[in-house]
Amino acid sequence: MRGRRWLWALIGTVGIGVVLYAVGRRQVTVPIRPPQPTPGLAVRVALADRCATCHHRTTPTIVEQWSRSMHAAQNVRCSDCHEVRAGYPTAKEHFGTFVSALVTPATCAKCHVIEARQYWHSRHSLPAWTALVGYEALPEPLKAQFNEIEEVRRAPEGGELPTGFVGAVRNALYDIEGPAVTKLACEGCHQIGKPNPDGSAGNCNMCHLRHEFSLEQVRKPETCNRCHIGPDHPQWEIYEESSHGILYHTRGHEWNWSQRPGRLTVQDFPAPTCQVCHMSGLGPQPTTHDVGDRLSYFLFAEVSTHRPNWRENRERMMQVCMQCHSRPFVEEEYRKADAVTEAVNAWVQEAKAILEDLARDGLISAKPFEQPIQFVAFDLWHHYGRTAKFGAYMQGPDYVQWHGVYPLLNKLAELRHMAGELRASNRPNGR
Numbered sequence: 001m002r003g004r005r006w007l008w009a010l011i012g013t014v015g016i017g018v019v020l021y022a023v024g025r026r027q028v029t030v031p032i033r034p035p036q037p038t039p040g041l042a043v044r045v046a047l048a049d050r051c052a053t054c055h056h057r058t059t060p061t062i063v064e065q066w067s068r069s070m071h072a073a074q075n076v077r078c079s080d081c082h083e084v085r086a087g088y089p090t091a092k093e094h095f096g097t098f099v100s101a102l103v104t105p106a107t108c109a110k111c112h113v114i115e116a117r118q119y120w121h122s123r124h125s126l127p128a129w130t131a132l133v134g135y136e137a138l139p140e141p142l143k144a145q146f147n148e149i150e151e152v153r154r155a156p157e158g159g160e161l162p163t164g165f166v167g168a169v170r171n172a173l174y175d176i177e178g179p180a181v182t183k184l185a186c187e188g189c190h191q192i193g194k195p196n197p198d199g200s201a202g203n204c205n206m207c208h209l210r211h212e213f214s215l216e217q218v219r220k221p222e223t224c225n226r227c228h229i230g231p232d233h234p235q236w237e238i239y240e241e242s243s244h245g246i247l248y249h250t251r252g253h254e255w256n257w258s259q260r261p262g263r264l265t266v267q268d269f270p271a272p273t274c275q276v277c278h279m280s281g282l283g284p285q286p287t288t289h290d291v292g293d294r295l296s297y298f299l300f301a302e303v304s305t306h307r308p309n310w311r312e313n314r315e316r317m318m319q320v321c322m323q324c325h326s327r328p329f330v331e332e333e334y335r336k337a338d339a340v341t342e343a344v345n346a347w348v349q350e351a352k353a354i355l356e357d358l359a360r361d362g363l364i365s366a367k368p369f370e371q372p373i374q375f376v377a378f379d380l381w382h383h384y385g386r387t388a389k390f391g392a393y394m395q396g397p398d399y400v401q402w403h404g405v406y407p408l409l410n411k412l413a414e415l416r417h418m419a420g421e422l423r424a425s426n427r428p429n430g431r
Helices: 001-031 041-047 051-059 061-069 079-082 114-122 125-135 140-147 170-175 187-195 215-219 219-228 234-241 243-253 274-278 309-319 327-360 370-392 397-425
Strands: 092-094 096-097
Touching: 051 061, 051 079, 079 096, 125 170, 125 187, 215 219, 215 274, 219 234, 219 274, 234 243, 234 370, 234 397, 243 274, 274 309, 309 327, 327 370, 327 397, 370 397
Parallel strands: none
Antiparallel strands: 092 096
16 A cells, blocks of 8 residues: 555655656747737838838838837828938939938928928037038038038127037047947937038937837937936936936836927926927927027037027026926026036136146147047046036036046046156256
8 A cells, every 4th residue: 555655755746847848848839929019010111112012021020110110100101201202312213213211300401391491500510510521522512511600600890619510529539439439439429410412411210210200219318328327428427317217216206208399388298308398398398309499509519608598598407497496596507517617617627727738748649539638638528527507407406526626636636746757857957
């Protein structure tokens, strides 16, 4: 009897093992359920042009994205954006017509007239590209367009370029690194203002990702962190540290991301994103695609000065702030941030004077990035000075202090020491 029980126990154990093994094997080989089609997609494709009908088979994800877009809802077809004349610079013959894979702002402007005009007069347009290649690299027609951008326009009497024009230092670094690097580095962001073969400039797709062109996507701050991130312009990191960013991360899933442009209220967005502050229509402020329209300083510059019409720009931004905050509170925040900017300006000007004196005395090259001290000076303003200024206006105390002013002062001390050594080593007997 005892032996028989032992035999049944052994059989049961083996049986359980076999079942578990089979279940495990089955879990590995269970087929994945294919994605389910969007309701109504087939109808929308059938009503669209022949491009969508064919591409529904060849590039289904693109058609799927388009089917969810406002373009599809408004009967904007593939051919409306991609079909071009035979002589178009990027035309390619395709099933009896000519198409262009590249869609430029010139095409978008056929419908989005105001948005394109605002964009073309903003820093996101040609100024972004000339920050790499310089003004002289632009074709003549685009130089004329560039000269109409207020924040980089020369004074009528001539003279030096305004602070809004990013000059030789950034261009020199672009040239030093060369195209093997820059095509996947600097150009990845600055192409937002790159000239196109059709004579236009820029790339709407840098922010409005194709082919869904989602309001929610373009309104979320992650869209901006494609470029506004890292040691030289850490706006995304600063935003995450701020109260605004904390509210976005903890409550943003409850916000009304699909509200129509120009109708936003604080009920839709109880705290701002980058877009709400700089672009969205909120309160008395209309929507704008000129991202500098509400800014009062050239914060990205080596030494920050006021932008043209800076008082009007500041009032526009304050009108956005005052949808939640009182005017005295907003004015006090600006006063404190302005004080940080002026302090940073003073330290950067000291560093500039040290380098200019060394160059004048022939102790360093006048060309940027020839000697180590020039790299130190560049980091001082381009990384730490800018970070401190951005942090001041965006409520990021850690970026004002430990990512900004402290390393700036560290670099300034290093710069003074290096300058002293250079002068000492070039005196007779080192005296």
